[in-house]
Each structure stands twice: as structure tokens, then as C-alpha cells.
Amino acid sequence: xxxxxxxxxxxxxxxxxxxxxxxxxxLVRQT
Amino acid sequence: MSFENxxxxxxxxxxxxxxxxxxLRCKHCYQNDFSNKDDLDGSGLKRLSDNLLTTLRDWxxxxxxxxxxxxxxxxxxxxxxxxxxxxxxxxxxxxxxTNGLLLDSKMIRRLSGFSKLKKIKISMDGGDSxxxxxxxSKGTFEKVMRNISLIKKDERFEIILMFTVMKxxxxxxxxxxxxxxxxxVDGLIIERFIPLGRGKEVMGEVLSKxxxxxxxxxxxxxxxxxxxxxSFLPFQAFQIRFNGEEPELLGAPCVIGMDGLCIMxxxxxxxxxxxxxxxxxxxxxxxxxxxxxxxLLDRLRKKENLKGKCxxxxxxxCRGCRSLALALTGDYLEExxxxxxxDV
Numbered sequence: 451x452x453x454x455x456x457x458x459x460x461x462x463x464x465x466x467x468x469x470x471x472x473x474x475x476x477l478v479r480q481t
Numbered sequence: 482m483s484f485e486n487x488x489x490x491x492x493x494x495x496x497x498x499x500x501x502x503x504x505l506r507c508k509h510c511y512q513n514d515f516s517n518k519d520d521l522d523g524s525g526l527k528r529l530s531d532n533l534l535t536t537l538r539d540w541x542x543x544x545x546x547x548x549x550x551x552x553x554x555x556x557x558x559x560x561x562x563x564x565x566x567x568x569x570x571x572x573x574x575x576x577x578x579t580n581g582l583l584l585d586s587k588m589i590r591r592l593s594g595f596s597k598l599k600k601i602k603i604s605m606d607g608g609d610s611x612x613x614x615x616x617x618s619k620g621t622f623e624k625v626m627r628n629i630s631l632i633k634k635d636e637r638f639e640i641i642l643m644f645t646v647m648k649x650x651x652x653x654x655x656x657x658x659x660x661x662x663x664x665x666v667d668g669l670i671i672e673r674f675i676p677l678g679r680g681k682e683v684m685g686e687v688l689s690k691x692x693x694x695x696x697x698x699x700x701x702x703x704x705x706x707x708x709x710x711x712s713f714l715p716f717q718a719f720q721i722r723f724n725g726e727e728p729e730l731l732g733a734p735c736v737i738g739m740d741g742l743c744i745m746x747x748x749x750x751x752x753x754x755x756x757x758x759x760x761x762x763x764x765x766x767x768x769x770x771x772x773x774x775x776x777l778l779d780r781l782r783k784k785e786n787l788k789g790k791c792x793x794x795x796x797x798x799c800r801g802c803r804s805l806a807l808a809l810t811g812d813y814l815e816e817x818x819x820x821x822x823x824d825v
Binding site for chain 2: 471472473474475476477478479
């Protein structure tokens, strides 16, 4: 189950990749 | 660090609505007035632009200016303004946000003359004509498709589609993602409908938090992950970039009071287009005075001022959507009605 604690952990992990006002979420579609 | 540089990033983002004139009357539009009675003439626009650039020079910041409306291509003074901004060394990037209907070959050629005008953002509210045209008006989907192919031929501009999600169209995201790939556009920006202006007449079209989660679930289906999923909560808008080797997902947190603002046709400044409270007018006040002196911006910069879950949440730069809070509760400091975390 998705919890606030998990959300917080992943927020801290992903919040440093910045491109302008946009943050890269580390998700790239593999086709 | 001086106050004006507090948490500010480069460039400073300006969304400038130069007119309320528009060829369309979309159901979710933030405007009530579609006249040019508040518009500034060429000298007024120049005065505003000088005001902005003087402060940004003092701050040693560059500017990213996106011109919009209404429909900005209806205003003849757009072109001298673009010309002036294009020649300013501190202007890093120019963009146009348009409904796409006036982008014929002649207009595209004319816009190609501005070297810093790199992005054309076009509203598209569905992945098929039926969904889009129910919101924007009959025939707009096909016309915009034709004009996108003209822009593509020119190979000069990045094309980014702008999708405002509401009850009527949120299930149209999968076909819209496919359409973006088929068209070869560079990006798709997804933002929620906030009921303002004419949009208040369709208040019931605001997504519920469960429907907003469906939108995010659609993004996760498009970007399947094996490991831990990123937190989507702090982001008020999402962008899918299609111009790399593979599509990539980006999120935008609320930038109110951080690195940008919105200018209205009469020079009034809003913290965000969707938070329609004037914090000054650039005909009377300098950008520096507005940025430093606005009590509203000051209040919104401090997370501890936020109410409910938003004030307690540990995601330090997530402030939820202040515009949604204002539109649905009447208080811009209230907790974000779309936050789905219950155990904050």
C-alpha cells in the first residue's frame, strides 16, 4: 500500500534533478 | 543571500497575457471578459518590458518570457514587443502560448524571425476531435492538427501541447499521449482545470482527488517502473518530453513567489494566472517593489502559514496548489483539496 512515508522517501530521492522549473522524475519510457 | 534572490533560480519566468481578445470561448476559460478594453498600446507594453528588465538586470537574472492572451496572435503590438525582447541580452528564451488557430504559413514565417522564440505552446483538450471540440469549439481539433503540421515543416520551433484536465476529458489522456507521438510534437503539459472566470459556470468539471489520481495512474502506465515510484504529490503540473531518445516525465512544483509571476493585459501582476489576486501593477510599481513588498507572496513563501495537512507536511517545497485551494475553499492558505495523503 502506498503510504505517506513512502511518498516522502521518494520525494527526497527525486527532488534534486532540476531542469528549469521542471523536475526530472527519473521515469523514461522504454519502448 | 539578498531577499530578492531568496530561493530564486535562473531564469525568472514571466507569463504575460497581452490581451483578453480571443477567437474562442472555451468552456473552462479563466476569463470573463474577451474585449481589448484593458489592453496596453505599444508604448505601454514597452514601458512594462523596460520595468521588468531593469529589475532583472539589477538582480543579475535572465528572463524566460512566454506571451499569451486571450489569443496573443490577435494583437498587432505582439510583433514589436517580440522584436524588442528578442534583442535584449538578458532575455534567454521567448515563447508563445496560443490556441493554434492563426498559425498559418505566413504567421509561422513571421514568428521565425525572432531568434529567441523557441517554443510554441498550443492548447489541446483531448486526444480526439469529439473530446477537444466539446470544450474548445467545433472544428478546432482539425484546424490545429493542420497548423501543427505546418509548424513541423518549418523545423524551427519546439511544439508543446497544453492539456487542461477536467471531468469531461481526463480519460482522453491515453489517446492524447499517442497523438503526441504520432504528430512528433516535443512535449505535452498537463494541468488541472481551476474554476475561474467563465470556467465557474462549469464548476462541476473540477476533478475529484480520485480522478486526479487516475490521471497520475495513466502517467505511471505510460512510464512503467520496476522500482520505487516517485512521489507525484508535490507537482502541480506534469510534462512529458518526447524529443529525447525516449519519452521522459517531468513535474513542476508550485513556483509562486519563487521564480516567476504572471502579468495581465492592464499591467496587473498575479502570483500565478490561476491565483487572480493583484499584487501590484507594473505601470505604477517596479518589479523589485512588487517582489519584495507583496505581503501575499511573503505569506505564500512560508509553508508554516499553510493550513491543515499542507502546513504539517514534511515535503518542504510542496505547497500544494494554492489556486485550487482558493477556488474551492475561498482561502488560498487552506490545504490542497487534491492532496490524497491521509497520514501526514
